[in-house]
Structure formats: structure tokens, C-alpha cells
Amino acid sequence: MGTAGDSEKKPTVVFVLGGPGSGKGTQCANIVEHFGYTHLSAGDLLRAEIKSGSENGTMIQNMIKEGKIVPSEVTIKLLQKAMQDSGNDKFLIDGFPRNEENRAAFEAVTKIEPAFVLFFDCPEEEMERRILSRNQGREDDNIETIRKRFKVFLESSLPVVEYYDSKGKVQKVDAAKPIDEVFEVVKAIFTPKDEKVAV
Ligand SMILES: Nc1ncnc2c1ncn2[C@@H]1O[C@H](COP(=O)(O)OP(=O)(O)O)[C@@H](O)[C@H]1O
């Protein structure tokens, strides 16, 4: 039971970060297939919350359309519920934390520190090309909102990556390469070290 100092094991969490269109969702799907993680996309959870007709739906929809970051209280509740419902203990948290408020609140509420941060590094022009041909019918995949999302990424999300980098927790991947080449690099990061080499 949840008493202080008990032996309940905290789940393993990997934060998957990178600009809009850098390939987070695509690579998470590959990681799930090979390494048994549960993929939780903060953006997908927020879009599902809009569809469910929740009382926060209109607020979330307006913020996504403007490329703004939804208050962490909302997003963290959705992440916590999805973690509980999954029955798993290994999670890829994709697109979260996206700003300092997300980061600090998640740590305070869950007491979970990420095992590491997987960061997809991709030039803006490539991310823009990918988003404009994504064709998922997303209301934020238009050039006007994309520009706003890039600005938010540079101003609010990159500092979170830098924070974890200063703690030695960032695994940076060149995400501009083709999908299978990116996954080769990702695979090596997730493969336990004792399986990589026999000395
Ligand atoms: N390495 C890649 N090279 C080319 N296209 C990619 C690559 N990775 C993803 N894509 C495509 O780019 C679009 C955005 O990828 P997605 O995984 O949704 O990115 P994110 O979740 O970071 O926004 C999708 O249409 C996807 O198929």
C-alpha cells in the first residue's frame, strides 16, 4: 500500500521530445513493437479529450489551434490515467514535457524522474515539409499554426531539453534521416548494453 518508504516500484518513463514533425510518433510506434513500452502521446490524449466531449474540450481545442501549451494539470491527469489503465510499467511519453511548467508539475505530482530523454533533432524546413504532407486532418497542421508551434518549440520546449541535457539525460538523435535509419540509431539506444557487445 502507498505508505512512505514502501517498496512499490515506480514505472520507467522515457520522455520523447523534438519539434513538431520531427518523427516522435513514428519512432514511438517502432519502439513499442520492439521493446514492450506503452506509447502515450500527450497530443493524442488531448485530441481524444476534445472528442470525448469533456468540459475542457473547447479550451483544449482553442489552445491546440493556436499552438499553445495546455495547462499541465489537464495533461498530467490524462497521462496518469493512461498509465494506470495500461497495466504496463514502461512508458514512452511523447510530446511532454513541452515547457518548464509541464516538467516541474509532472515531477512534483508523480515523483517520477525520466530514465532518459530521447530527443529528435531535425531542421525546421524538414519538419515543415513533413507536417504539410502528414494528412491526418489535424486542425493545427496548417502553415499559420505550424509557425506558431515552431516558435513555442524554440522558446518553451528546447529549454526543457537543455535542462535534461545539463543532467546528462539526453540521447540526441539526428532525425532528418529516413525513418529506418533513424530507427537503427534509436534501437541501439534502447538495446541493453550487455546485449550490444561481447568483449
Ligand atoms: N525520418 C522521416 N523521414 C521522412 N518522413 C518522416 C520521418 N519520420 C516521420 N515522417 C513522416 O513525417 C510526418 C510527421 O511524423 P510524426 O511521427 O507524426 O512526427 P511528430 O509526432 O514528431 O510530429 C508523418 O507523416 C511521418 O510519416
Ligand SMILES: Nc1ccn([C@@H]2O[C@H](COP(=O)(O)OP(=O)(O)O)[C@@H](O)[C@H]2O)c(=O)n1
Ligand atoms: N504536453 C503537451 C503536448 C501537446 N500539447 C498541444 O497539442 C498540440 C499537438 O501536439 P502533438 O505532440 O500531437 O504534435 P506533434 O509534435 O506530434 O506535431 C501542441 O501544439 C499543443 O497545442 C500541449 O498543449 N501540451
Ligand SMILES: [Mg+2]
Ligand atoms: Mg506526434
